[in-house]
Each structure stands twice: as C-alpha cells, then as structure tokens.
Amino acid sequence: MGEKNKLNQSYPPLVLFTYNRPEHAKRTLDSLANNPEAKNSLLIVYSDGPREGASEQDLQGIAEVRRLMKLQKGYADIKIIEREVNWGLRKNVTSGVRDVLDEYGSIVVLEDDLIFSTGFLAFMHRALKEYADNEKVLHVSAYVPPLDLPVGYQEVSFSQLPHSLGWGTWKRAWQYYEDDVNLLIKGFNSTDKKRFDFDRSMNFYRMLNNAAKGVIDSWAVRWYASVYLRGGLCLISTKSMVRTIGDDGSGTHFNIKLSSKVVDEIEFEKPLEKLDEQVYKAYRKYYWWNKIKHIPSYVLYRMKKIFS
Template identity: 45%
Template sequence: MQALAPIALFVYNRPKHTERTIKFLKQNELASESRLFVFSDGFRSGADETQVLEVRELLKHIDGFKSVEIIEAKENMGLAKSIITGVSRLINDYKQVIVLEDDLITSPYTLTYFNEALNRYRNEDKVMHISAYMYPLKNAGLPESFFYRAAGSWGWATWERAWKHFEPDIHVLEAQFDPAKKNAFTIDQTMNFWKQVQEFKQGKNNSWAIRWYASVFLKGGLTLNPSQSLVNNIGHDGSGIHSGINDIYNVIINPNPVTKFPDLIEEDRAAYEAIKDFLKHRKGSLWQRIKRYVAEHIIKK
C-alpha cells in the first residue's frame, strides 16, 4: 500500500480563515495518518505583520495529524513562488503532494478522494492533476468523478511525473498556442484563461495556477474532478490576494465519499458541456451583474 500523500497548506495573513481551514481538515478521516506541512509566507509590509504573526501563533497549536511541520519564510515570497517552492520540495521528498490554501473548507472525505485517486492513476501519464473543487453544475446526470482539461487550483494533488512538466516561463508557454489551442484552452471562449496568460505576461497578475494549467494542457494532460465539490472556497469576501467579493463559485460540499472513478482515460463530453454551460451563464442577467458590481465596489470602499 502506497503511503499517504503529504499535505502542503499555504497560509499568509488570515487567521480566521486559516483556523477554519485547519478545523475542517482535521475532521478528514485520513487526517491522523497524514503528514501536514504548513508554509507561512513572510509579511509583505508592516500592515500585514500583526496578522502574519497571529497566524503563526495559531499554527503552533495544530494537532490531529501524523506530523506537523511549519515552514516560516523570513521574507515575503508571494503566493506563486511560495506554492511553486513548497510543492517542488514535497514532490522531491515524497513524489506526490496534496495542495491546499488557507481559505478552503474540506469534506471529511477530501483526503480520501485525493489519496485514492493518486493511487489509482499513479502510472497513467495522461492524468496529470486531481481537483477537489467543482462548479455548482446543474447537470445531475454526471458520474461521481470525471476527466476534464482544466486544472483547478482550489484543492488539488499531483505526482512527480506530472509536476516535472511545469513550465514557469510564460513566453515558452505562449509560443506553443495557435488559435485552435487558444479556443480549446478557454473552454470555447467561456473562461478568461487566455486573458490570465496575457495579464501574467504584462505583470498584472502573478498566477502560478494559469502556468500550471497551460503546462498540463500543452502536454495533452487530463485532470480528475468530482461532479459535486469536495471543497468550498471561503476567501471570496475581499480578504484574499487574488479574490474579489462574490458568490458565483459558492458550492455545497458533497457530504459523501467519492466511490466511483472513471476507467476510460479521456475527457467526459457531458461534463465538458455542463461546465461550459455554467461558465457561459455564471454571471447571470444584466440586473444580477449590476447588483454584484455595486455590492463589490461599496464593500471595497
């Protein structure tokens, strides 16, 4: 039996979110058998120092896992470098990793799902990424889990054999896209993935996730996904580095374990169409968009 994958948890300056994330993670049925590594980034400015130190104090009291190691960065690395460095370290040591951030609520079966999938598809080169989050899809006829092209960043796992294909250089990635690939990459232009590539290139974002998805996509890789999400992101309250204020992606976590995994290693067309439909209509009517815009800007002010 393969050893359980280590968990990499990335935290920064949100003590309340971090506390909730750890509370739910501890309730996982495999928590007591799992090694937890918490990567705490250094504060970016004096304004963040108090909360970063508050988070670090909280981390000293974590229990309920096989082992806990806290890695405190002396300087601010930023989320992208922090994740790339931390994931690479654990991949090097353990050949596999489960990755979470400080704003993710997990199901009691999230770690089970990850470890079962890591074991099941360990030697399937085409399967490069396991996601725990899924949009609130309306299509109830989907299988419990399925393959899809995009690599989600809200709770994920991978292996050394896949992570070695991660290409951090945006210019190398961009050069490999033609119009047909751009269309496929953006789910028939229903998601702004290509815009994220361009904004990274222009220094407008510092996303590790768009470079990882592009790396997987260009290798013809697939990602495993649950049809009902096993995590929910609680960071869309304006507190996150890259998150605004909205509930478009809010989900009800699946209370049950995933028991069925696909045998056929190919993208599920019904799931692809359901996701495309969600992405196409996710922002709602014009009136709903106006209300959301007003809410975001009033709260931010």
Template identity: 40%
Template sequence: MNNLAPIALFVYNRPKHTRETVEALLKNAEAKHSDLYIFSDAPKNDSAKEAVAEVRNYINQISGFKTIKIVERSSNLGLANSVIDGVTRLCNEFGSVIVLEDDLIVSTHFLDFMNQALTRYEERSEVSAISGYMYPVSFKTKSDTIFLDFPMSWGWATWQRAWKSFNPDGKQLIDELCLNGKINDFDRNGPPGCLTMLKHQIAGKNNSWFIRWYATIFLDSKIVLCPTKSLVLNIGIDGTGVHCGEWIIDPFKTDLSTGKINVEHIKIEVSEEKNIIRHFFVKVFLLRYLNAFARLFSLNR
C-alpha cells in the same frame, strides 16, 4: 494507513480562514495519519505584519496530524512563488502532494478521495492532477468522477511525474500555444478569461501559478480527475484575499458532498459532461460583469 500523500497548506494573513480550513481538515479520518506541511509567507508590508503574526501564532499550536512541519518564509514570496516552491519540494521528496490554501473548507471525505485517486492514477501519464472542487452544477452521469481537460486550483493534488512538466515561463507558454495553433482553443476551453489572465501574468499584472499550470496541462494534452460533487468550498471570495476580490453574487458557492466519493474505473478521456460546465462558464462570464457593475455602483454611492 500507509503511504498517504503529504498535505501542503499555504497561509498568509487570514487567521480566521486559516483556522476554519485546518478545523475542517482535521475532521477527515486520514488527518491523523497524514504529514502536514504549512508554508507561511512573510508580510508584504507593515500593514500585514500583525495578521501574519496572528496566523503564525495559530499554526504553531496545531495538533492532530501525524507530523507537522512549518516553513515560515523570511521574505514575502507571494502566493504563486510559494506554491511553486512548496509543491516542487514535496513532489521531489514524496512523489505526490495534496495542495490547499488558507480559505478552503473540505469535506470529511476529502483526504480519502484524494489519496485513493493519487494511488489509482499514479502510473497513468495521461492524468496530470486530481481536483477536489467541483462547480455547482448537476451532471447526468451516475459516476462519482469525470475527467476534464483543465485543472482547478481549490483543493487539488498531483504527482512529481506530472509537476516536473510545469513551465513557470508564461511567455514561453503563450508562444508555444501560438506556434501549435492552440491559442484560441486554450481561451475557449477552460474558465472564462484564461488567455487574458495569461497575458496579464506575462505583463506582471498578476502572478498566477494556476494559469501557467493550466497552460502546461493544455499544451501536453493531459486531463484531470474531478468529483461530480464538490469536496471543497471556497470561503475566501469575500474581499479578504490578496488575489480574489468579493463577488456580490458568488457563482462558485457550492454544497459540500456529505457522502464518500468513489474512485471508480472510468474511461480515461474528457467527459461529455464538460458541456454542462461550459454552460456554467457562460453564467460566470455574465455574473463577472454584473459584479463589476455592482462594485462600481457601490463606490459611486
């Protein structure tokens, strides 16, 4: 197996989640032929030191990949800056990268799919990224893949040719969306609350790399290849993450595909199946408020 894309794994202070992520990844046949780069962020404060040390102790014992390189940050970059730096570094060096965070369980066919897709669409400039995750929805199509016009952040891949367009300046992005008359379409197009998320990033209320990646892709009119059955499960929506709180009812929980996902020849355009996802987003919007109410109720008990 030649020319497999390097894997970037971003970890922080969740040793149990990190271990489960790595163990799932090792069940992929391609793992032993893949280069793994682990980016370990430094503790943000004293309370995080012990857990970060435990994570670093674990990752320094990992084996089973072709090569393993560990980058231990000497200061806390935060997830967004760590991802941006790591993805940029590996894209510039290798031309493509597969990206995981420390709370993602992948299917045994995850690496096969990602590498197949990276190879097939390497020269297609319309395609900016590959997603390994898919929402818990049922599609009508018989194809194993579809194209969408927004990315996903849970197990994804991209090429240097696409990532070089990434704009980290949220203010520039929102100004361009307004200038091009795309601001309302941007807010309606992807997951609920994207415009608010971008505004919060500009105001310093979050530091999301994802919302800036999505805005970049949207402005460039690019598309993303996705499996119709998920190859990734997020186990971090449990209140342990820095950027993701606990959902009382988790609408994103999905079943991992047990079979191989074929990277077929399909028309390179946004799929009509997107309407099914739009209906799912309405459910997520409603559950977000239910979740907030449940949290408030539990705090006041």
C-alpha cells in the same frame, strides 16, 4: 495523555500555503482534521513572510497564523516553514510543491480559505494511488463548481481544467510545470485559444497574457496552460468536496461564485481515459451564465469610470 497519532508513511503530505489570515487558516485545518486520514498525516505549512511596507495588521496576522499552526491538533506531525520575507503566492506555491514532491513523490495541496468534506482525503488518496503511474493524468481535484450535469451522472471524470482548490499531483507530473508565460503562449494556436477558454466562455487565455504583462502573478493559469499544452488529463469529482470561505475579500486571489455545497462520499468508478465532453459543455454553460449575470455590475463599473 492519549496515544500520539502515528504517521502513515504511505499517505501523501498535506501542504498548506498561508499568509495573514489566522481565522481562515484555522477553520481550514479544523475542517480537514475531521477527515479520518488526517490524524495519520504529515501537515506541512508554508507561512509566507511580510510584504515590503506591510502594515501592523498584516504583521500581527502573520504572527498569529504561525502561533496557531504550532498549536494545531489532529495530525500525526506538523512541519512549519516560515519565510523571512514575502515570496508571493506564485513563488511560494511552486517552490513549495516542487520541494515536497522531490522528497515525497505525491502531494495534497491546500490554501488557507477552504472547507473540506469528511471524505475529501479518502478521495484524494484513492485518486493519487490509482493514477500514480499513469502518464496521461497530471492533476487531481476534489473541487468543482456547480455544473449542470444529468441526474445520476458519474461522480469521477476527466477535465482539462486543473482546479487549484484542494488538489493533488505527483513529481512525475509537476516536472511539466512551465513558469515562462511567453513560452507557454507560443504553444497556442487559434483552435487552442478557443478550447482553452471553453469556447470563449471564460478568459483564461487573457489571464495568461496578463501574466506575461505582469498584470497578474498567477501560478494556477501557468499550471493550467502547462497541463493543456501537454494534453494532460485532470481527474475531478463531479460533486464538490471543497468549498471556499475566501470570497470575502480578505485574500490576495479569490474566485467568484464558488460552490457552497459539498458531499462527503464519492462513488469512485474509474472513467474512460479521455476528456469528458459532457463535463466540458457543462463548464462552458456555467461560465457563460456567470458572464451574463455579471453584465449589470460591469456596465455600472464602466459608467462610474466614464463619469468619475
């Protein structure tokens, strides 16, 4: 037998949140295991329990996820938290992140529908170490959509948007997470609403209001609002190191038109500690183009609603 992988105590734990998609979860962890740092990392899996009235297919999916997680190779140690009942994504993520940060101080957060480049953990480790004590920086993300930036643009920058696909943070930052949506909404003035939505190119503020109404149950928009109102900085790689396999309709929450190209290495030059306006404009352009491209499908949807 080969020597057992040794845990590097300086590495932040890798925390995976999963539900009933065993194939997605296995592909996610297999891709992450290709990162050299994985074999010396602690992997913590939060496996949510069945929803009320869950189908037999859901129950089988949850059971298969848990079976596969126990057989997973490529990590120094694996800890599995099996929820007996369904906590839901928001509660599962926010409580899990809080508990892990209380014990370890920093974290790398994963969802069960992501594929990572081989340099993902190297970037995350470097970023979490470099900015561990910087009160301005609240979030690190290795995912970015296909932004239109100049050729040769810096590969590490600061954004206002904390992407939830392959990210990390610290206990000192997560203390600012606010779950009370109504309290968050009170913090916005008209200028904030426009800026929060990238000059109205995206509907993040509407999402916040929908969360208040119970239409959606998103932890991510709450975290974005918490970071924004705090004036926090989000360190990002301007070339994505993460892509999703969850936009096949199999998940509870998924984003549209996500980046499929990933890079294995980032030139890590520390940027100026301020929001990058060039990156802001690139996000705004990206979101506007997405709106325009979806106009035909929206019109078709409305016509079907009218004439059905």
